[in-house]
Amino acid sequence: MRTQKNGADFCLKEMILDMFAQALDEWRQAIGEDYVITDPSALAQAETATFLTNQRIPAILRPANRAEVQACVRIANTYKVPLYPVSNGKNWGYGSQVPAQDGCVLLHLQRMQQIVEYNERLAYVTVEPGVTVRQLYHFLEEHHSPHFVSVVGGPMDTSLIGNAIERGLGTGRYADRFGHVCEFEVVLPTGECIHTGYDRFPSALAGPVSRWSVGPYLDGLFTQSNFGIVTRMTIWLLPKPRVAASCLFTLKEDRGLEALIDALYVLKFEGGFPSIYLYNDYKFLSMLLVQSPELAKESGTFISPEMMGPIRQALNFGAWSGSVAFQCASQQMCDAMCAFVRETLADKVDTLRFYFFENPPRLECAKGGGERIVDLLTAQSSLDTVNNDGGLRTTYWRKRYLPSGDMNPDRDHCGVIWCAPLVPLTGEHVREAKTIIERVAFAHKMEPHLSLESVTERTLIITVVLLYDRDLPGEDERAMACHDELLHELTSAGYIPYRLGIHSMQGLPAPIDDSALLQQRLKDALDPNAILAPGRYDFRAQNTRG
């Protein structure tokens, strides 16, 4: 509690509290008492992320449908109370469901979990924000669907909409999630509702199948922004492939990285291959063991690069382990792709294997052998998404115990901080970024867990994960100091994240042009009372230059 300097301040505070109480009353009338939550323990839970946060949440609203979202937004405008929407609140490592700024009412959209439409002929679903990857997976199974959903990098209980509007990563041909969704229904910060694409026209038929329609393309305005609340979206599905295979490869020593990356570019650019993954030794070890070896669990005893060499030898894996999955329309296409991969990668890697998803599965060793890669990475690249926890288990890497029941890194004080710079897809750039990451991480005695994913043809995203135990004193501060230096060093070198968390929203440099002014004008035009998600991807002039 802040000290009140004088009576006027006191009066102002009383007035604000009174206004807020009125807003609560109106919200209760609009969406029902049960769904306006002010219970301190529920609020405390919502205020907990996988790293240190100080933001307080005065209330949680849980509307059931779009009309209720609109009502909530209108009341927020009346009383000038900021709202922070989350789809399902599972943005682990980026802030979970904690708002970017203090004092925001959480607008939780989890109750909106309708799969509104499934079109089998044209392979899409239209969903609400509460629909998770898991829910859609089971839905498609129940309907004996010939389609599957490209999994997200995160856990199965992630919101499909939340992931797409954060422009998160999936796998396979639709790994670029935002590139394969359309037809947003958006509640504007002033309460009106719009539909992007063709869907805004009466009797339009191409709404769910075309990203562009006619006139300005506006979907992008509502991704990584605070310009609107997406209450419905169409997500495209992929065909279950007639033939599927994975290529798995390892690089024993780090020095071959540049040549390998340049070869991966050929696969992407000339071969048109979908997503390619590459894991460094720290990341691979965490996938292998799930929990850090005893010696390294306590603060100060991180696995140093000197320790990593013997561990790699003992457990038999390389400096880098990677996979390329492909889903083909025919066996002949699959064979041709395997041959091209073999030709392109053979002299760039130490082991090269192909795993064919047949019945029974078949493994073919094209080069080398013995490293522990097959089971792990084939599971990663399989379509059996429901058994893939999206790396959730690895958030317990530094904890003393795995949970006996469901996993919840917020509740269990798992320390997880992500920083994910995007780099041009050349060996030179990947080397440069990796050198920066290792220098900063090792100086802070933090382990750099790196996942490299190439989604588009010219880029690679390096996801740096800092894992620690929040129950150990001082670790929260130590890990965040490491993150902040990482972000600063990478950004200064030109490697800027592809997304931000609530811990990094203010971490980017001011633009060199009038972009901040443009953001300011857009925000003022769409959200004159500034009630929607202040601080979230908020690059307005006042923020970056003021």
Place this chain on the structure above:
Amino acid sequence: MRTQKNGADFCLKEMILDMFAQALDEWRQAIGEDYVITDPSALAQAETATFLTNQRIPAILRPANRAEVQACVRIANTYKVPLYPVSNGKNWGYGSQVPAQDGCVLLHLQRMQQIVEYNERLAYVTVEPGVTVRQLYHFLEEHHSPHFVSVVGGPMDTSLIGNAIERGLGTGRYADRFGHVCEFEVVLPTGECIHTGYDRFPSALAGPVSRWSVGPYLDGLFTQSNFGIVTRMTIWLLPKPRVAASCLFTLKEDRGLEALIDALYVLKFEGGFPSIYLYNDYKFLSMLLVQSPELAKESGTFISPEMMGPIRQALNFGAWSGSVAFQCASQQMCDAMCAFVRETLADKVDTLRFYFFENPPRLECAKGGGERIVDLLTAQSSLDTVNNDGGLRTTYWRKRYLPSGDMNPDRDHCGVIWCAPLVPLTGEHVREAKTIIERVAFAHKMEPHLSLESVTERTLIITVVLLYDRDLPGEDERAMACHDELLHELTSAGYIPYRLGIHSMQGLPAPIDDSALLQQRLKDALDPNAILAPGRYDFRAQNTRG
């Protein structure tokens, strides 16, 4: 000249003329006398499209660089004179360089023709608005580049930027032009300059290689809109393929269309094939003969469906002719793709051939034979873009003579009107749209020339071209009446164009939601004096509802 009703009106007009004279003076100071054009013959030429227009252009400005564009825009704001930017003014069939509304000063960007950067390693160019497909083609040839540019559907002298921000169509993997460009430099309607994507940050490295960066994705805001002037853009290039082939096919009778379209969907969706083309008999005949048979050149003697049957028989082509081109990284991949095409299409078509771009070229007949398709469609699908006039010759279809020198449909009074609805990629939808088009066209005694292109996996764009001779009296009105009914009937049935021309900007129904209000707010925020391209993709509340 309008009649002046009284002295007050006269005074107002004088004042406006005086203001305009001042604006001209300032523009002359800003960009040089030679580049502020008021010569009546030049203006008359700029006011001429391939169909009837009434818009007058009071002056043409030809700035040399971005700073001069900014100066022009600032002066336009001072004197409240509307500006209409065109990149190269070759938007034939959609209005050429004629503004959407009367009284706009033309801001012609043709002098900005720098290829600012070419990055061979990551396969992109950064260009200004005046750079044409032809210029880039020669540039890449001169640099012995391993890359090529996906051609546009239109002529080689089209602006690359103009085509991309209209979201025009190319060929091959990057046929979805807007899907493969990034890093826009934009002059806002108030004169400031912004860069989209990573390019706005100091020292960012991923600007030219990533469409999304961090924060809201704004490129779409500046496509098919009047929200800004794009003065620079990065365009991605494709690798010259190691192996290239085309599949050419014909369908003798129209009744097999539904099954063929459904098979093409399998190629796109399961096979991941790039662009697929399909031409109806009218379109194919115009490509074959270039000029209409004598009997059909004059008004009223269009080629009726009854006449088309015998013509098809005599010239030996089918109701539909199509092609699928593929560019592969290996011979084995090419063979596998050919096999998949054969398997998918064989029982849906009457002839099926493969043309391999080898030295010497090789033709393989998989089914049927004899139809005149090979030479024509292989030329279409080759990479030798400079010898491909993008259908420009067919604009002379109803003229009495082909021009002896360069082709210019505006100058030569070629009548060309396009209407291009986007339909979901199912046989049923394509049939329904085609039925509407033929019913309307035949009722107006106009020939429906149809090109069908499937660019994305779930959609097909039907480009209807109405061709006529503007020198024949009454034809302008007759053709436009046909277009207007086409647009209305297609739109009412749910098949809405993917782009508009100046003849159709006001032709769409009002939205069913608050989209017009959103457009209004965006326009007011970005262009408070409404000086930029009024009427161009202008779906504001006042327009659609006022």
